[in-house]
Amino acid sequence: MHELLDLPDTNIIGFRLSNTLTEEDFDTFVSRLHQEMEAHTTTRLVLEINDVDGWEPEETWEELSLDIRYLQDLDKVALIGTDVWEPLMDKIELLFPMSQIQAYDDEDREEALDWIRGDMDVPGIGPGSVSDPQAGAQDGDDE
DSSP, X not given: OEEEOOOSOTTEEEEEEEEEEOHHHHHHHHHHHHHHHHHOSSEXXXXXXXXXXXXXXXXXXXXXXXXXXXXXXXXXXXXXXXXOHHHHHHHHHHHOTTXXXXXXXXXXXXXXXXXXXXXXXXXXXXXXOTTOTTTTGGGTOOO
């Protein structure tokens, strides 16, 4: 099961994952992630993971491969949850080999969000940067 997180940042997308993750969850996850990556120069991902007890079909999740042109655009992945680190970290590192990945316990959610938002003032990265096609869009600029 998945739920889209309500995050105010325009280039950060988040999902809450729980229970058994299905092929429908997979399709939604990949579709939304691709949409965000196409809309922004740099995208960051937050995954809140609690009580995930499996993947169905497992082959679908294990064979997740994003188009190579997107991989460099996902610069940070924050994992928030408990009891997910060893098996899930291995999968996440394989899925996003060019991303910085950090894991946080549930009680450190704010620290995770601070980390994922960090370095937003670097030229070319994040909302408001010169090379971000969405720059100014969150302010209602129509120019």
